[in-house]
Amino acid sequence: MIAKLLRKVFLVDLFQGLWVTFRNQDPKRIYTEQYPAERPKVGERYRGAPRLNINPDNGETLCISCNLCALACPENLIVVTSQRNEQTKRKELTTFTYDTSRCMFCGLCEDACPVDALELTQDFELASYTRDGAIWDRQMLEEGPKPTQYKC
């Protein structure tokens, strides 16, 4: 009874809470990441900017224009056009349009691609100044976005 009254008068519960706050003031345990000075390390499987992969040996695109990614996309934002190569009797990719403004980065296109040509990389800096800048063509997809680097 007396203990309860003393605890009430001397604000023991409030000081208990304040002690928790003071414990966390250690400057070595600052949790904030200083972006853009240090770029965060995203996971390996991060679903970021799309990229069309190129065969490292001969520099040609890996895409076989099967159109499976376009069929898998819930938003129908991939448009693949191809033409038939008469010598090899195979389809060759001509244009590949990907609309990142409507993309939800769900990864269904990446899962659907049979040859690992389309991949969602770890780039997350995708901003652009215009609406049209968000619609990526084949060149942009192969090179990737090049955001401005800020050196602090």
Place this chain on the structure above:
Amino acid sequence: MPEATFLDATELVINMGPQHPSTHGVLRVILKLDGEKVNGTECVIGYLHRGVEKIGENRTYQQFAPYVDRMDYVASVSNGLGYCLAVEKLLNIEAPPRAQAVRVILTELNRIASHLLWLGTHALDIGAITPVFYCLREREEVLKIFENYCGARLTTHAFRIGGLQYETYDGFEEEVKKFCDWFIPKVDEYEELLTNNRIWMGRLKGVGVLSAEECKEYGVTGPVLRAAGVQWDLRKAQPYSGYEQYEFDIPTGENGDTYDRYTVRMEEMRQATRIVRQAVDRIPSGPIMGKVPKVVKPPVGEVYVAIEAPKGELGYFIVSDNSTQPYRMRVRPPSFVNLQALDCMVRGGLVADVVAIIGTLDIVLGEVDR
């Protein structure tokens, strides 16, 4: 609409508009006040209505899965689990045991993340500014695990119909165990900050009382129902995805007031950690994907599957007509039904209590409006 003209001096109609830091989203509450006392409220919702059910009728079953995450965007893994379970039931298949174990781990981690966000924002609304930093710091760790597993932090799209898409990454078990060990002392820290604090108790005790009968009348489920004393949890009553193998308790409260909901959710975080520890110790080996046809065309029929999401009973009612797209995709959102009880809980209280009660119901407008 509340009928009051500005000449009526006793009653004031005030709009707690859609843009308000305490309404947890775009919720508009029209308050009828008598001074500081609340006589009645009316909720206007629909500011975040995106037509998810209509979209569902125009996408294939696999294509619809990313949309499901975006309803309750705080606990997207749970939404995904409910959807995959519903479609698997329609197809009459079951995910393999390894997939079920990993699903349980990720869903319980998601429950912890959802409750952490609830605690942070609820405390912030009441006025305690510190807990939100600590809760979000803990939540970062959970989101890092999700990012390493499936590539996205918030709208995860972690599960596929029939199992999992991704195998667990190297170091998954160690990271999850490390998180569990690191997390439990943090819950104790929050309890130290808040539970016996006289301001916290003064703001929360006796506020927004909803008895068990009223809960059942209004169809309120989840921690709100458990705080009223009803020991009911869908994970125990109708277990799914292997929950029957794990031991855990169902915390309940006594009075059904806001303080009890706080203690129930804190205890749920501890129990969720317990489930994760048990599950991660014995993940069976085996395939991660069941036998699902490439083109998912369930036979004609309808099914209703419900899971215990962090907010309550999340149900999917899917009607199929043997085509690749669902004929009707109905989502039974827990927050929508829980929000109905707001009017009943708020009467007779003060304006400041309205904020506390909206926070304690743990609503996410993405789910209320779909």
Place this chain on the structure above:
Amino acid sequence: MADEQKPEGSPAPPPSGGEAASPMGKPATPAPKPAVPKPAAAAHAAPPKPPAVMLTTPWESDITELLKEHFGGDITEFSTYLGQSFLVAKPDAVIAILDTLKLDLDFDYLVDVTAVDYPKRADRFDLVYILYSFARNERIRVKTVIPDGYTPATAVTVHLTANWLEREVFDMFGIQFAGHPDMRRILLPEEWQGYPLRKDYGILQQDDGWVRENLGIESGQ
């Protein structure tokens, strides 16, 4: 492929049963007689026309006994599909059925009220009530079939949960509920025209129209 694995009960009366009904006789006996349904099965095996139906099995329990006693002909079907039981009732009897279920059989929690639109049928909407009983730990569905323009009675008198759920059904389908305290749109603005979840509400033309008007570009869909 999953069709054949399911336990075959007597198919429910509607459409495809129509052709095969005459050789099979009344589906009063639940056990499928192997000899007689064969011609029917052959007709089903290569069906150019009969629409596929839900392969339900009949449902019998103390719930069905009590309801049959009280309501008799008002309930047209008791079935189970994939372990989930439902009953189909006539629209006028639904509120009385919900009341009986709540008071006598402990189904005190109304989980959901929703509707499904079948525009090609004469009775266009399928109104579905999902109920759960805490005591029995069981979930059932009460379905009824109503035409366009019919106003079913509100369930608010039995379960308070139905308030917002019926408002949403009205908002999305246009089914008005008689006796509801506050029959207004809930998710869409008050002045919205049309009922989105009906099948004749085009999803793409709405998007194209709005985008063209307000953004001045062609929608990417």
